[in-house]
Amino acid sequence: MPEITRRAVLRGAIGLTGVVALGGLASCSRSTGSVIGPGSDAVATAEAARRVTGGRLVTARLTPRPATLDLGGRTVETWAYGDAAPGPLLRATAGDVLRVDVDNQLPAATSVHWHGLALRNDMDGVPGMTQDPIAAGGSFRYEFTVPDPGTYFYHPHSGVQLDRGLYGVLVVDDPAEPGRYDQEWLVVLDDWVDGTGRTPDQVLAGLQQSAGDGSMGGMQGMDHGSMMGGSMGGIHGMEGMQSPLLGGAGDIAYPHYLVNGRAATDPDTLAAKPGQRVRVRFVNAGSDTAFRVAVGGHRMTVTHSDGFPVVPVPTDALLIGMGERFDVTLTLGDGVFPLVASAEGKKGRGLAAIRTAAGPAPAAETPVPELSGQTLLGTDLSPSDSVRLDRRSTDRQHDLVLGGSMAPYRWTLNGETFPETEPLPVVQGERVRLRFVNQTMMFHPMHVHGxxxxxxxxxxxxxxxxxxxxxxxEVDLDADNPGQWATHCHNIYHAESGMMTTLSYQVQE
Structure with a gap:
C-alpha cells in the first residue's frame, strides 16, 4: 500500500519527520488545530489505559523471507513468514502485552499491520504514517496491549505484499469465554498468483499499464470487475466476474484459491469425531476475492463478526469479504464432508476436508447444495447486547464517496487518490459517523484501522x-484511540491504486 509523502503531510496527514521534529504533532493546513501523531503523549496515555493488572508478556518472532511453498501439487517461489503460509499462529489473552520481533530477510522493505486490533497508533504498521518501513535486512519490535478478544490477522501494509504468502492469524482469547465447543479450527482463505508466472507487483503493473495504453479505453469511468490477459497479468483471458450479491466481484481471475495454504486438488484435512461441536474461525486473507463458504451436509451458526459477538444465527452459507473474519459453530455428522470456499463471482474454489470417519476425500468439484442456500453477509447480523455502542448523538459526519475506473486503473475516495485524499479530521471523545457511498459497480470491503x-x-x-x-x-465509531489511522478498501489493488485516506485525530483548539 502507498506510503505517505511530504505532500500528504501538508494536506493534513502526518509523516515521521513531523513526529520527530514536533514531538508527535504536525501542522495541519486544512484543520483548526494540530495533528496528533503516533509519537504523541496522547497515544502513550491511551496505551497505558489499556494495560491491566496481571496481564502477561507474550513474545514471538516473525521472519519474512523468500520461501518455497507447496500449495498442494504446485510448488511456488514466494515470500512468507518462515516456511509456511499461513504464518505462525500468534495467541494471547485480552489484556496481555504482545511483543513481536520482526527480522526482515526479504529483498525489500516491509511492515506488519495487526488487522482489526484497536492497538496503540505507533504499532499499527503503516509505513510513512505510523512508522518507518522495515528495511531489507532490518528489524523492528512491535509491542502493544491486545485489548479485545476475537479473531484477527497480521499482514504487511507495504505495496501488494499481502498477495504473497505474508499473512497469519492472531487469536485473542476471552478470559470469560464459556467454551461450549469440543474443538477449534482456523480456516484461512486466500487467492493465489505468486510464483505461477506473475508476481503481485507484475499483476498490478499490468493492470495499470493496460489501463494506461488505451486497451480498455471503452471502459472509462466504469468498474466492470474483469481481468484481461496479456499485459494485465496473463492469468486468464477476458472474463466477466459478476456476483448476484456483490456486482463486480474483482479484477483478477486467480489460478488458485486456497484453504489453509492448500489448493482444492490436495486439501487440508480437519479431523474430529462425529457429534463434536466445533468452533471455526474464518479469516479471508485474500487480496481481490470474496468467498462464499459452506460445509456439505451441515448448517453453520454464526457467533462472531470481526472478533465481536453477534446474536447467533444459523445459515447454509456465509459470504466473507477481504479482511473480514467470522466465527461459526457446527455440530459434525459422521463421514467425510467438503468445506468449500467458492470464489464469489469467479471461477474456482478452495476446499478443505472435514473427516470424522474413514472414506475418500471429497473431490475438488464436489457439489455442495448449501452454497445455493441461505447466504449471510456481515451486514445481515445483529450484535450481542454486551457490545452495542451506547446511544448518543453524532458529533461529526464524514462522507466517503467510493469511485474509480478500470481505465485508467484508478480508485478514489471523494474524487482523489491517496496521498491526495483529504484526511478525515476527528477530535478525541467524539461520536463519528462515516458514510460510505459506493458509486461504482463493484463491491468494496472498507476497513478502518485502530x-x-x-x-x-x-x-x-x-x-x-x-x-x-x-x-x-453508514457506520458509527467512538473516537477513543488517538493517532493517524489508515482507512481504505481492503481490495489490496484498489488501496494501492488510491482508495485510501487517513482518519486523523486533531488537537482541539
Missing part, C-alpha cells in the same frame, strides 16, 4: 464491511 465501528443499521460491531455497488452504508 477502531471497531457499529453499523448504523443494526449495530453490528465490525472493522471491515462490504459496501455493495451503488449503495450507501
Amino acid at each position: 477502531h471497531t465501528f457499529a453499523l448504523a443499521q443494526g449495530g453490528t460491531r465490525k472493522d471491515t464491511v462490504i459496501v455493495r455497488p451503488m449503495q450507501a452504508l
Whole structure:
C-alpha cells in the first residue's frame, strides 16, 4: 500500500519527520488545530489505559523471507513468514502485552499491520504514517496491549505484499469465554498468483499499464470487475466476474484459491469425531476475492463478526469479504464432508476436508447444495447486547464517496487518490459517523484501522464491511484511540491504486 509523502503531510496527514521534529504533532493546513501523531503523549496515555493488572508478556518472532511453498501439487517461489503460509499462529489473552520481533530477510522493505486490533497508533504498521518501513535486512519490535478478544490477522501494509504468502492469524482469547465447543479450527482463505508466472507487483503493473495504453479505453469511468490477459497479468483471458450479491466481484481471475495454504486438488484435512461441536474461525486473507463458504451436509451458526459477538444465527452459507473474519459453530455428522470456499463471482474454489470417519476425500468439484442456500453477509447480523455502542448523538459526519475506473486503473475516495485524499479530521471523545457511498459497480470491503465501528443499521460491531455497488452504508465509531489511522478498501489493488485516506485525530483548539 502507498506510503505517505511530504505532500500528504501538508494536506493534513502526518509523516515521521513531523513526529520527530514536533514531538508527535504536525501542522495541519486544512484543520483548526494540530495533528496528533503516533509519537504523541496522547497515544502513550491511551496505551497505558489499556494495560491491566496481571496481564502477561507474550513474545514471538516473525521472519519474512523468500520461501518455497507447496500449495498442494504446485510448488511456488514466494515470500512468507518462515516456511509456511499461513504464518505462525500468534495467541494471547485480552489484556496481555504482545511483543513481536520482526527480522526482515526479504529483498525489500516491509511492515506488519495487526488487522482489526484497536492497538496503540505507533504499532499499527503503516509505513510513512505510523512508522518507518522495515528495511531489507532490518528489524523492528512491535509491542502493544491486545485489548479485545476475537479473531484477527497480521499482514504487511507495504505495496501488494499481502498477495504473497505474508499473512497469519492472531487469536485473542476471552478470559470469560464459556467454551461450549469440543474443538477449534482456523480456516484461512486466500487467492493465489505468486510464483505461477506473475508476481503481485507484475499483476498490478499490468493492470495499470493496460489501463494506461488505451486497451480498455471503452471502459472509462466504469468498474466492470474483469481481468484481461496479456499485459494485465496473463492469468486468464477476458472474463466477466459478476456476483448476484456483490456486482463486480474483482479484477483478477486467480489460478488458485486456497484453504489453509492448500489448493482444492490436495486439501487440508480437519479431523474430529462425529457429534463434536466445533468452533471455526474464518479469516479471508485474500487480496481481490470474496468467498462464499459452506460445509456439505451441515448448517453453520454464526457467533462472531470481526472478533465481536453477534446474536447467533444459523445459515447454509456465509459470504466473507477481504479482511473480514467470522466465527461459526457446527455440530459434525459422521463421514467425510467438503468445506468449500467458492470464489464469489469467479471461477474456482478452495476446499478443505472435514473427516470424522474413514472414506475418500471429497473431490475438488464436489457439489455442495448449501452454497445455493441461505447466504449471510456481515451486514445481515445483529450484535450481542454486551457490545452495542451506547446511544448518543453524532458529533461529526464524514462522507466517503467510493469511485474509480478500470481505465485508467484508478480508485478514489471523494474524487482523489491517496496521498491526495483529504484526511478525515476527528477530535478525541467524539461520536463519528462515516458514510460510505459506493458509486461504482463493484463491491468494496472498507476497513478502518485502530477502531471497531457499529453499523448504523443494526449495530453490528465490525472493522471491515462490504459496501455493495451503488449503495450507501453508514457506520458509527467512538473516537477513543488517538493517532493517524489508515482507512481504505481492503481490495489490496484498489488501496494501492488510491482508495485510501487517513482518519486523523486533531488537537482541539
